[in-house]
Amino acid sequence: MEKPNQRKQINKTISEVKTFPVPFTLEEGKKNISISTKSNSQVSQEQIINQALRFHSKGNISEAAKYYQLFIKQGFKDHRVFTNYGAILKGLRKEQEAELWTRKAIELNPNSADAYSNLGAILGVLGKSEEAVLSIRKAIELNPNSADAHYNLAQLLSDLGKLEEALYNYQKAIELRKDYKNAIGEMGRVMTLKGNYKDGLKKLKEGFGSIVFDHVSHEMKINF
Template sequence: MKGFGEKNQLKKIKTPKNAEILDSDQLIKKAFTLQAQGRTLEAAKHYAYLIKHGIKDYRVFSNYGIFLNEIGKHKEAELELKKAISLNPKYANAYYNLAVLFIGQGNLGKAELELKKAIKLKSDFAIAYYNLGFILKDLGRLKEADSYNQKAVEIDPHLTDAYLSLSTMYSGDKTPKWHNQLFSESLIKNKNNRELINIFFARSNIFHREGKYQESAENLINANNIKLRLNKSEANLLINKTKKLKISSDNYERKNKAFGNYPMSIFIVGLPRCGSTLVESIISLNSHVRDLGEVNIFEKSYREYKESEKKTDLSEIYWKKLEITKNKRSTTNKWLFNYQYAGIIAQAIPNAKIIHCYRNPLDNILSMYRAHFATGNNFSSSLVDSVAVYSDQEEIMKIYKKEFKNHIYELNYDKLVTHPSEEIKSLILWLGWKWNDLYLSPHLNNRKVSTRSNVEVRSPITTKSLGGWKNYKEMLRPAMEIITQKDQYKDLKY
């Protein structure tokens, strides 16, 4: 467990649960043991008790800060972690834990600084090197990211997260040292399920780059089967939710309230890996647009709206969360599953623009199957369930486009990358913006990208992913047998 440090001097205090007298070292050791056993709440009670009784042990403050961050008390967590640093400025783990907090808040600049401090103090801090590479990849600094991840596996040859990250940046031009380590028999021994998933996805990425699609498919199947055993697909829940929200859209009571000249609210919707990150990079090249990324703000706003018994206007709740009254820039919201709320958005948010991104279904399903999302999207590990969810979003968006055609723009990813100039100009015209040739170079956008597309989006627009499903026909057979039953996809033959 990270963050233990040196033993502190003795001091007699009582335990939180009884009147038994223990010295501070014994109680601190007990708290550490509880945390190592995964009994974090009990450990946190001990940390809080120790702090309350004046113990000035930097390890206690650091570990308590970790707990506070995990339960969402970020301000309190930051204070505890900074206290740990003030007590021991040479304690590398506290800087690392503070960086983790900043990463969670999306403040990658601050996280970078704290990680570099941690590494300076602890040169063999493998996980810190990996996390530094992780955020630099999101920031588009790919060479630096690659270098830090390589350093991570040099220090810890069994750090599977770093192999996975490196595999997404692998160009195939040269064979780096870590390539052989990734495929060694020793790497796969005594690994837990999460680590095995990382290894199989990383190996698949390498095989894919090398054009060895059968070997890539074998590793993808292994990885996704483990994922499904750990986390069941939520496909049925998603489909039922779509149906319920359609009813809510039909029953939504539109209020004729004047909101003045509020800015444009752009919602980019679809399925993961549909080209939405590229679209957001294009749009956010407009200096008057605030890029929100993948934030589930609208759903939270809708829940608050329902809890208020519809007394507060939904748009006001949403704009308040965006702090729209302070900054009237247009916004892009790329929470993709907002396609389920498209009907409500079109009615509730003045000046709302909904961009529905879609692509060849088999390319989309393959890309999701290859993605290894950090959280959520469990359905993507099942090819059959991916077809069901793809069809669900396709059908509901057809309905909403008929009902709210002035609010919804169809954006075909395949056409976008094949004829970028024509398609991007059409999009910008629909948004009502003045044309700028910069829109044709989204790879020059230096914005933070924390999606699975954080590497691809740094390259010029390309068609190389089109038709990729043809390399995985045998693996995709379960999906193909279902999708080709639809008339518009009957030509996608095995």
Template sequence: MAAEAKLKKAVEHHREGRLDAAEAGYREILASRAGDFNALNLLGTLLLQRGVHDEAEKVLRRAVEINPGSADAQMRLGLANRGLGNASRAEYCFRSSLKLDPKAADTHYNYGNLLASLERGDEALQAYLACLKLEPNHAEAHIGLGDLLLHNERAEPAAAHYQQAVALRPSSPEALVGLGRSTRALGKSEEARKIFERLVELDPEHVEARQTLSELG
């Protein structure tokens, strides 16, 4: 089977969630074509999904060396470095990616997450807003922005972003938790109760939801 056909088959496995088969396919291609950029970038992506950040970083670093103009590979290398705790390297990668493709919403979002974790709130705010300007229905960015606003005791705008996230992802635990917290912070206890009851319906063992319901009486 030609390398292109093997790659297509591996991508199909990857898309359908058959990660073992996809990984085997990517590695088979790389065994004979060690410099295949697409196989490297996709294998790195798969390793990120599995949380294997150390190997993902090595694979994606090689992909970037082969194709330094790939904004996607630079972004994924940033994710790998963040997973390893290499914040400065992750920031360099995200900024490099955005120079190559300033309209990549996901990169702004991931950069915002990094900045928020470094407690650089104003910069994180701008990154999340840049993401949402490009992709208004980016549910994760609404959640990230909500978390940032709530952390800074801005419960009302935080709740608005969580509400948008819930509208986009009605069963998202992160969106519902944020909406419940912000609603409670606004003194709307009955609304908060209903939100946390919804969380318990989705996950009967949800610790925070059960504890909050107990506190609300």
């Protein structure tokens, strides 16, 4: 039987969002552009995209955001830019803006599984759970092999109390990505919610490490 406070004892891992990778080779990537040294008219659409993606891939989010914003200000349209900019906004906890740009990405490319999956993750944070589930189901329809989409769907289903289906999707995510630690740990969390404490806590330890395992097993007074 599920314990009332158990859901609060185990912190859920945030849903995954995907970004489009850098589309050029490392040699091409050395050809940087600079907003400060070139006027907007001198910078091509692809140059802006490539530089933005390069900064994004290196984790330089503030610089990537500048180039995405420049791209948008120039009136250019590209689903990769809108998807990635939406992902940055979600990370900054600007979910309403993130929803706007991710929807624009889908308008430009209705077959983008990553955009649908990201939108589902954003809608989930905004509390639009049912709409979020529909969005991620669409992502999985477009790309059944997306581990992140299955993970995001499992997160939402868990919140909606659909634990069996959540377990199925965590398992699918793990099958698609063997070392998907978040999925393994969250699968363990749902197993404990269903009353399978020993197996669930073992999964929690495998996914999130011994600190979570030791804390939760102590709270539940389970010995191994």
